[in-house]
Amino acid sequence: MKFLLLFEWLTAFSLFLLMIKGETMLAFCVLIFSFIYLFGLLESRKDPQRIRAHAMVGGIMFFVVAALTFLNDLARLELKFNLSRALLILLGVIGLIQARAVRKHFK
Amino acid sequence: MTIRVALCGNPNVGKTSLFNALTGMRQYVANWPGVTVEVKEGVRSWRGHQLIITDLPGTYSLLATSLDEKIARDFLLYKTPDVVVVIADALSMEQGLYLLLEILELEARAILVVNAIDEARQKGLVIDRQELSKHLKVPVVLTSALTGEGIQDLLDCIVSTASTEQKRVLFNFSDKTEKMIQQLAALIKAQVGEAASRWFAIKYLEGDPHVVERLSQLVLKSVAKPGNLKSQIARERYDHIQLIVKESIMAISKELSMSEAIDHVLTHKFIGIPIFLALMYLAFNFAFETVQPLSDFLEGTFSHLAELTKARLGEGMVTSMIADGILGGVGAVLAFVPNIFALFFLLGIMEDSGYLPRAAFVMDRVMYSLKLSGRSFMSFLLGFGCSVPAVLSTRGIPDVRERIVSVLSVPFVSCSARLPVYLLIASIFFSRNQGVVVFSIYVLSMFAAMISSLVLNRTLFKGQKGIFVLELPRYRLPSFRNLALYTWLRGKHFLVKAGTIIFISSLVLWALMYFPDPNDVTRSFAAQIGKAVSLVLRPLKFDWRASTALFFGVAAKEIIVSTFGMLFNTQGETLTEQLSQLFDPVTAYSFIVFVMAYIPCFATLATIKSELGTKYAVISVIYSFSMAYVLALAVRMIGGIFA
Numbered sequence: 001m002k003f004l005l006l007f008e009w010l011t012a013f014s015l016f017l018l019m020i021k022g023e024t025m026l027a028f029c030v031l032i033f034s035f036i037y038l039f040g041l042l043e044s045r046k047d048p049q050r051i052r053a054h055a056m057v058g059g060i061m062f063f064v065v066a067a068l069t070f071l072n073d074l075a076r077l078e079l080k081f082n083l084s085r086a087l088l089i090l091l092g093v094i095g096l097i098q099a100r101a102v103r104k105h106f107k
Numbered sequence: 108m109t110i111r112v113a114l115c116g117n118p119n120v121g122k123t124s125l126f127n128a129l130t131g132m133r134q135y136v137a138n139w140p141g142v143t144v145e146v147k148e149g150v151r152s153w154r155g156h157q158l159i160i161t162d163l164p165g166t167y168s169l170l171a172t173s174l175d176e177k178i179a180r181d182f183l184l185y186k187t188p189d190v191v192v193v194i195a196d197a198l199s200m201e202q203g204l205y206l207l208l209e210i211l212e213l214e215a216r217a218i219l220v221v222n223a224i225d226e227a228r229q230k231g232l233v234i235d236r237q238e239l240s241k242h243l244k245v246p247v248v249l250t251s252a253l254t255g256e257g258i259q260d261l262l263d264c265i266v267s268t269a270s271t272e273q274k275r276v277l278f279n280f281s282d283k284t285e286k287m288i289q290q291l292a293a294l295i296k297a298q299v300g301e302a303a304s305r306w307f308a309i310k311y312l313e314g315d316p317h318v319v320e321r322l323s324q325l326v327l328k329s330v331a332k333p334g335n336l337k338s339q340i341a342r343e344r345y346d347h348i349q350l351i352v353k354e355s356i357m358a359i360s361k362e363l364s365m366s367e368a369i370d371h372v373l374t375h376k377f378i379g380i381p382i383f384l385a386l387m388y389l390a391f392n393f394a395f396e397t398v399q400p401l402s403d404f405l406e407g408t409f410s411h412l413a414e415l416t417k418a419r420l421g422e423g424m425v426t427s428m429i430a431d432g433i434l435g436g437v438g439a440v441l442a443f444v445p446n447i448f449a450l451f452f453l454l455g456i457m458e459d460s461g462y463l464p465r466a467a468f469v470m471d472r473v474m475y476s477l478k479l480s481g482r483s484f485m486s487f488l489l490g491f492g493c494s495v496p497a498v499l500s501t502r503g504i505p506d507v508r509e510r511i512v513s514v515l516s517v518p519f520v521s522c523s524a525r526l527p528v529y530l531l532i533a534s535i536f537f538s539r540n541q542g543v544v545v546f547s548i549y550v551l552s553m554f555a556a557m558i559s560s561l562v563l564n565r566t567l568f569k570g571q572k573g574i575f576v577l578e579l580p581r582y583r584l585p586s587f588r589n590l591a592l593y594t595w596l597r598g599k600h601f602l603v604k605a606g607t608i609i610f611i612s613s614l615v616l617w618a619l620m621y622f623p624d625p626n627d628v629t630r631s632f633a634a635q636i637g638k639a640v641s642l643v644l645r646p647l648k649f650d651w652r653a654s655t656a657l658f659f660g661v662a663a664k665e666i667i668v669s670t671f672g673m674l675f676n677t678q679g680e681t682l683t684e685q686l687s688q689l690f691d692p693v694t695a696y697s698f699i700v701f702v703m704a705y706i707p708c709f710a711t712l713a714t715i716k717s718e719l720g721t722k723y724a725v726i727s728v729i730y731s732f733s734m735a736y737v738l739a740l741a742v743r744m745i746g747g748i749f750a
Contacts, residue, residue: 025392025543029385035378053368061382068389072397107230107364 001051002041008094009037011087018084026069030088033061049105056102059095066092082087109157110269113186115179116194117202118165119580121145121222124252125161125194129262132590146182153262155386161188164502167202169209170315174502174510177317183213184303189269191215192261197227197234197249198581200356204348205341207243208278212306216268217245220261225251226581230364233357242351253586276303280343287312287331294325312336326749366581370465379469384550391549392542394450395530399541401445402530409438427625428574431673432617433610440665440673443527448598450523454491455593459585463488477557483513487556490520491549492597494711496662497522498718508568514719515727516559518707519734521552523601524664528702531668533597534733535687536695544696552703559734605662612662613669622674628674633659647701648694663708666674693746697739705735 012034019027040054066088073079114122114129130149147162154267163182164175171177181189191210195203200221221227221234240247250257279285291308310318314334326470363371373382413434420426457463467485474484482504490497497517521529529545537544579696619633628634637655644654652674675685690698698749706728707715716724 025388025546028386032381032385035381036372039372039375039378049363049368050371053363053371057261057369057372061385064386065389068393068397072392075400076395105367106368107362 001048001055002045004041004098005037005051005055005058008062008091009034009041009089011091012037012062015084015087016089018087023084026065029065033058033065036061052102052105056106059097059099059102060097062088062091063093063099066095108155108269109159110159110190110265111186111188111189112158112192113163113183113188114160114192114194115163115183115206116220116222117167117196117206118166120194120196121252122162122165122194125192125220125250125258125261126160128252128255128258129158130160132352146178151262154266156266158262165204168206170310170313171317173505178502182572183210183291186214189216189264191217192220192265194222197221197223197232200352201345201348204243204351205344207245208344208348210310211245211277213303214306216271218261218264218268218607219243219245219247219276220257221247221249222252225247225254231357235355238355239351242354242556244622247660248674249664259527275303278344278347280340284312284336284339287336291331294367295322303586307534309340313340343678355613364581366461366579369582370579373462373465374469379465380473383466383469386457386462386552387549390450390453391546393453393551394446395533395545398445398449399530399534402442405444406439406442409434409442413438424621424625428614428617429622432613435672436613436616436645436669437605437610439668440527440609443530443668444598444601444605446530447601448524448594450526451492451594451597452590452717455590455597456585459583459589459593461580461582464579473557474560477560479509479560483509483516483560486513486517487520487553490517490522492523493600494518494520494522494707495714498711498714501718511723512560512563512568514723515563515730516556518711518727518731519555519704521549521557521703522664523597524604524708525702527665527668528660529699530669531686532690532695532699535683536692548699548703551700555704555734555738559730572663581600588667601665603666605722608663609665609669612659612666613673616659616666616670617673633670647697647736647743648690649698649701650689653698657705660702661706661708663710664702667702693743696746697742700742701735701739703735704731704738 012030016027016031017036020031036054036058040051040058043050043054045051069085069088073085114126116122126147126149130151146164149160149162151158151160161182163179166176166179168176169180169183171180182188191213192212193203193207195207204219207217207219221236221239224234227234236247244314246268248257248261248264248711250261252258253536280288288305288308290305291311294306295307295311307318309323311322311333312331312335313492314337319333373379375382413430416430416434417426420429457466464485466488467482470484483501486500486504489500494517497520498514500511501513501517504513519575526545529548530541533541554557616633619636620628622632624630633655634651636658637651637653640658641649641651642656644657649657652671654668655674656667659670672688675689706712712724712727715727
């Protein structure tokens with residue numbers, strides 16, 4: 001789980017760097033949500049429930065930000081196909097899948 | 108037969124959901140405590156009986172510490188309903204049972220409803236209804252207001268309980284406490300009658316200020332001092348409740364629940380507040396930018412209709428009234444309906460999912476440094492919708508000082524009525540960063556409310572810091588029905604305003620602009636008013652047109668947009684084109700900052716008056732105007748350096 005969180009945090013941080021110039025506010029949202037993964041990495045291995053909690057909430061947040069960005073592009077009729085959009089969609093999709101998978105571990 | 112039923116319980120246990128399920132009404136149900144701050148009534152016919160059902164504000168005990176709790180307590184005490192339905196949450200029953208034990212002291216016919224039974228089952232909880240009933244000696248019904256389970260059983264139970272003889276079901280305290288209660292009750296009996304004397308005796312020992320004051324003429328201090336046994340009584344009751352719960356509910360495992368897991372992240376010490384700000388930005392960005400094409404379409408439609416009217420009807424007073432007054436004025440406001448509905452939709456998701464109380468929780472640290480509590484922050488959050496319910500929600504704040512400070516500060520939080528003004532100005536002067544500019548105003552409005560709290564706390568209302576105790580509701584997937592209802596009820600308020608106050612104001616405004624010279628608006632009555640007001644606002648560089656809009660905007664903030672719609676829609680060019688000549692970007696930003704903070708609308712002022720009195724309504728007008736002036740001037744000066 002921690003390996004996945006590390007991958008997602010690195011991807012999210014790269015996304016932040018890619019977006020910072022063009023879409024500053026959205027980039028800061030991505031940075032804040034990437035901290036969810038980062039703090040998950042800092043959780044003790046002895047408590048996997050808390051690590052999973054970070055994976056689940058981080059996943060939901062990235063899905064939300066990806067969905068809203070896609071809707072925004074759609075509304076403006078400006079569907080962008082660049083690296084930052086691809087990374088955002090990737091994080092959103094992985095986030096949704098992992099949130100659905102991880103939620104089974106909670107009551 | 109008519110049966111009067113009172114629904115009571117702790118905040119956020121599902122009273123309003125149950126009320127809706129029992130009566131078929133559609134009161135909005137929120138997933139946070141303190142939503143019901145007044146008594147609501149509904150009627151239901153059942154098996155030949157007429158049930159008059161009253162939904163009371165949530166209360167943790169009958170030791171009323173805040174205004175909404177006092178409303179619930181006084182209703183039970185003085186209106187004496189035939190049946191009291193006490194609702195407890197299946198997942199945290201202890202506090203509900205505590206309230207039930209207190210209500211039983213009033214010798215009321217009570218029913219215990221264990222709500223959210225479906226969620227309890229999902230979490231592996233088994234509740235033994237008969238065991239509970241045996242220990243408490245009252246009927247117990249298991250319900251789920253969400254699925255409708257147990258509602259018919261509850262209606263049957265209400266009818267049967269109302270027709271049975273009233274039984275005295277009392278909780279017996281330890282011998283020492285019981286002896287003291289009985290001694291006091293005997294002394295009190297002469298004044299309040301036998302029925303409630305025991306309840307008054309207990310409340311006296313708990314130190315209830317209302318009861319102590321009422322019994323002040325009786326010589327009771329020889330038996331016990333008021334408040335002498337407050338903690339003892341609570342401890343004895345809770346010990347008893349623990350035993351009942353142990354007997355009636357199967358234990359659950361120690362795994363993290365879904366809510367606990369989400370809370371672990373969303374209320375995190377370091378990232379809790381940034382996550383809240385990021386989510387708010389996303390919500391506002393969706394409402395302002397994603398939905399904007401719909402607003403542009405509506406604006407174009409109204410503009411087109413106005414031109415069509417002029418072309419078909421020709422020049423004249425009636426044409427001007429329809430095209431400039433109604434379509435120009437009301438249309439300019441209605442164009443923002445999609446933004447407002449979208450904002451309410453997303454705020455509804457946050458509220459219904461149970462996230463907003465968490466936001467109050469994470470902000471509590473900040474609020475504490477301002478001598479306020481997270482409870483005030485919840486009122487501030489409600490202010491994003493409308494200041495009127497936000498002011499009303501301060502009833503849940505127990506500390507009078509904190510309540511006054513919150514009421515005076517809530518109007519600074521940007522309500523939805525101000526949104527059309529921000530969007531109009533931002534779309535013209537900051538078209539590339541519209542979302543960021545509007546979001547900055549919302550953040551600034553929250554800061555203004557907090558700064559206001561700090562200023563008031565340091566000057567006029569010095570006192571102790573507020574303590575915040577909040578029971579966090581469980582997270583739940585927002586139900587589409589509740590979400591649609593929330594969006595519609597909040598959005599409808601805007602539509603109703605457009606059809607009434609804004610419509611009438613637009614006609615009045617049109618008349619003031621049309622006369623005495625239809626061809627020269629600068630000589631109109633409205634212009635004369637605006638020119639007089641602009642003398643005060645001149646240092647802010649607001650000319651007579653901006654001053655006119657601000658003057659009439661006191662009635663309702665949307666009128667600022669309709670005033671612009673009429674003032675700038677008379678010379679052929681579009682509103683946007685003409686408005687762009689009115690301000691430079693710095694003045695435009697200081698204008699929206701001024702709108703953000705200046706005088707609350709009439710409806711809010713009326714609410715402040717009814718809640719705190721005329722004095723505070725007047726203080727609110729002067730205070731908010733001064734604050735708006737200072738803020739707008741500061742923006743002008745700082746902006747002037749960078750411009």
